[in-house]
Amino acid sequence: MSAHSHGHEDAMEAHHAHSHGHEASHGTFKSYMTGFVLSVILTAIPFYVVMADVFGDNKLAAGLVIMGFAVVQIVVHMIYFLHMNLKSEGGWTFMALVFTLLLVVIALTGSLWVMHHLNTNMMPMSPDMMRNVP
Secondary structure (H helix, E strand, C coil), rough: CCCCCCCCCCHHHCCCCCCCCCCCCCCCCHHHHHHHHHHHHHHHHHHHHHHHCCCCHHHHHHHHHHHHHHHHHHHHHHHCCCCCCCCHHHHHHHHHHHHHHHHHHHHHHHHHHHHHHHHHHCCCCHHHHHHHCC
16 A cells, blocks of 8 residues: 555645646646737727717617626636636536626616616706706
């Protein structure tokens, strides 16, 4: 019988991904750079959409595009910087990704709902009323 039984893992084996059941990714320079480039692109496109007034008066379309890019950017950050995948921790990190996406959808739709109702109920001025404001 050796000093190390099959059920025992020492710190050296666990650190070098020789552990059983915990195939956590540590990321490479290439994966970090891919995540960084994707993050820059996913930030620049919504910035351009707003600054160039791509959608004109269609604020709903602009808002939906910006929210879509925000959700994609959250997923990119979780995959490339938090190293979430289907294999790590027996699939629990993927469950964390699904839970995070659910919370993001709830937060974004709730925020839009609140902003819409604040605009509708708190700002009921017509253009004629706006001209007469001191």
